[in-house]
Amino acid sequence: MKRISIMTACYNEEENIAEVYAQVKAVFDVKLPEYHYEHLFIDNASEDTTVEILRGIAANDPNVKVIVNARNFGHIRSPFHGLMQCSGDAVISIVADLQDPPEMIIDFVRKWEEGYKIVIAVKEQSYEAQWMFKLREAYYNLLHKLSEVEIFKGFTGFGLYDKKIIDFMREFDDPYPFFRGLIAEIGFKAAKIPYTQPARPRGISKNNFYTLYDMGILGIINNSKVPLRIATLLGFLLSFVSFMTAIIYTVVKLFNWNSMPLGIAPLIIGSSFMFGIVLFFLGIIGEYIGAIYTQILKRPRVFESERINFKDEIQ
Known part of the structure; x- marks a missing residue:
């Protein structure tokens, strides 16, 4: 029997964590009994009762594994570390707030059985605030246009990944990985399943x-x-425009020395505009330098304080 790994990253999700577990278990018990499964929860040092609830669940269900981080390592590092600890023939990432419908696991597995190594859920609509949905949609479109590889629009990370894909991702030596970018970088053809994202039933988003x-x-x-x-291009363009403006202004001033005022307002406006452009692109360059700095440090993605229901599996 093949084994499916379900990975759920969580932080302060005491209202939803038991329901996520129950819904995933029901899917495998009723709809996919031909598969073994494990449900791995990685907790980012929750400050509520999430860890206690997970301990209780794991004590009664050996299919449930729990990793508790030593501290909150953020929303990038912790989920990726959790994925890397999965050992199934396929791995499915599903969030703890029930905005990734667990019943879609069935559709993922069926597409995987057809031969797809990557199966992704593509968010077409959402019950979140419409302005937020439109903002995310605009970002996906921008990222899609800017990226050197094809980034899937409406893809949040919810999907199924064959063990082969997980093994490929282990080869990336990236302490702060952008998961959706890695999926695109690997390049395997993905099956896309559209869905409408439900509203969070309880609690508030931790983002x-x-x-x-x-x-x-x-x-x-x-x-x-x-x-x-x-x-770079804008710098050349603005330099050229500034140079030409300076020449024109000098010539006009020479021919109209007494009648042409100095024009303090244009100087202030122009200087403010230029400073704004310079600061903006300094910020962009700073982001790239910060990413390089993170890569050079090569710190572990997380430090674990506890593992539950792991036997002799290698980290």
Whole structure:
């Protein structure tokens, strides 16, 4: 019997974690009894009762494995580390807030049986706030256009990955990986299953502006050099325009020395505009340098404080 690994990353999800477990278990018990499965939870040092709930579940179900991180290692490193600890013939990533419908596991597995190494869920609609959905959609379109590899639009990471794909991802020596970019970089043909993302039933999202920005900018700098090229080209263009403006202004001033005012307002406006452009692209360059710095440090993605229901499996 083949084994499917389900990986759920969580942080302060005491309201939803038991329901996620129950729904995944029901899928395999009722719809996919021909498969063994494991459900691996990686907890990012939750401050509520999430870990206690997981300990109780794991004590009664040997299919459940739990990793508890020593501290909160963020929304990038912890889920990827969890995926790398899975040992199934295929691995499915599913979030803890029930916005990834567990019943789609059946569709993923059927497509995998057809021979696809990657099966992804593509979000076409969502019950989240429409302005947020449109903002995410605009970001996916931008990332798709800027990236040097094809980044799937509407793909959040929810999907199935064959063991071969997981093994490929283990070869990436990246301490801060952009998961969706790695999937695109590997390049295998993916089966796409459209879905409507349900609303979070309980609790509030643990994402904030910083985490969303972090993930968004990571996707761009890891998969595109276009911002750097824009900075270079815009620098040449503005330098040329500034040079031509200086020549024209000097000639006009020479012929109208007494009647042409100095024009403080244009100087202030022009200087402010130029400073804004310079600071913006300094920030872009800083993001790339920060990514390089992270790579050079080569720190482990997470440090674990506890493992539950792991026997002699290698980390």
